[in-house]
Amino acid sequence: MAGEDGRADEIVIVRRRGGADDDHHHGGVWKIAYADFMTAMMALFLVMWLINASNTETKSSIASYFNPVKLTDNVSRKKGLYDIDEKSNATQASKAESKGDEAGASKKQRTTVPEAGGEANKAIPHPGEAPPPQPESSGAGASGEAFRDPFNPLASARHLMQGLPKAPAVDTAAQASEREENDRKQDAFAAHRGEKVSQLRREIERAIQRLGLASGPGLDIMTEGRAIVLSLTDTSTFGMFAVGSAKPSDDLVKLIGAITPIVIENGGRLTIRGHTDSRPFPGAMGNNNWRLSMERAEAIYSMLIRARVEDSRFDRIEARADRSPKDPSDPAGAVNRRIDILLEPVDR
DSSP, X not given: OHHHHHHHTOOOOOXXXXXXXXXXXXXSHXXXXXXXXXXXXXHHHHHHHHHHHSOHHHHHHHHHHTSOOOTTOOXXXXXXXXXXXXXXXXXXXXXXXXXXXXXXXXXXXXXXXXXXXXXXXXXXXXXXXXXXXXXXXXXXXXXXXXXXXXXXXXXXXXXXXXXXXXXXXXXXXXXXXXXXXXXXXXXXXXHHHHHHHHHHHHHHHHHHHHHTOSSOOEEEXXXXXXXXXXXXXXXXXXXXXXXXXXXXXXXXXXXXXXXXXXXXXXXSOEEEEEEOOSOOOTTOSSOOHHHHHHHHHHHHHHHHHHTTOOGGGEEEEXXXXXXXXXXXXXXXXXXXXXXXXXXXXXXX
């Protein structure tokens, strides 16, 4: 019994430690709230950056997209009330409607507007009512729009103006006078050029006759654009150069000396062209008709320079080889070996 009493008399001591709850985890609710806040801030700064980087046109388009849909629209439109250029007219129409409501006008009142096609007037719903179905416009003079805003006076005027035919262009008195003056100038130039060709032909023929040559070259004077072309060609009895060579004959030197005063007198830009026949150079190294035609054109150029023709008057020296025969039916004929001197007018 004494043992049992001893155990019953034992004192049990419970020690509690304060602040134990602080060591446990409180949860992550505050972290979720902080993450939402940072996401919202990042989205805000992203939107601000996009607005700053956008131009005026893009900003206007975005603002138009988020405009509320007004009840006065007669046309079913996509989200966004009006185009940018119609925004001011829509604002004026909205103000006029507000004043009508304040004056006590009935919401069910309907306004009749005559159509351009002359058909019966149709009722236009008052703001706040659902618009009735409208047929597509197909009358004469339609501008291509299915409907037009009756509250926009500019729309009707633009609709009617687009249906009108365009007036034909009328020449003014000044334009007619200028055209007539240009025609006269062209006719006068053509007549003057014809007289000039005849005069050059007579002068060159007299110069050749004064030389007393037994036989002279073929002579042809023509026009090419605004230029007069003096063409000297070989004949069966007259050769300007030695065969396959750019060495001029004595008669050619005398001929160039005789026509040089005529070339000097008829001042203007000069072009020299060399032509050959189609006969090739047999067994010759480096020789061809291109080189021969250029060498002969340069020989004429040198003779004109020595005869006191100013070097500044020469515009081009061209080699045509056998690519532009005067007689295509006989490519090897003597008439294809020629020198062309182009005299362009001074008023070019």
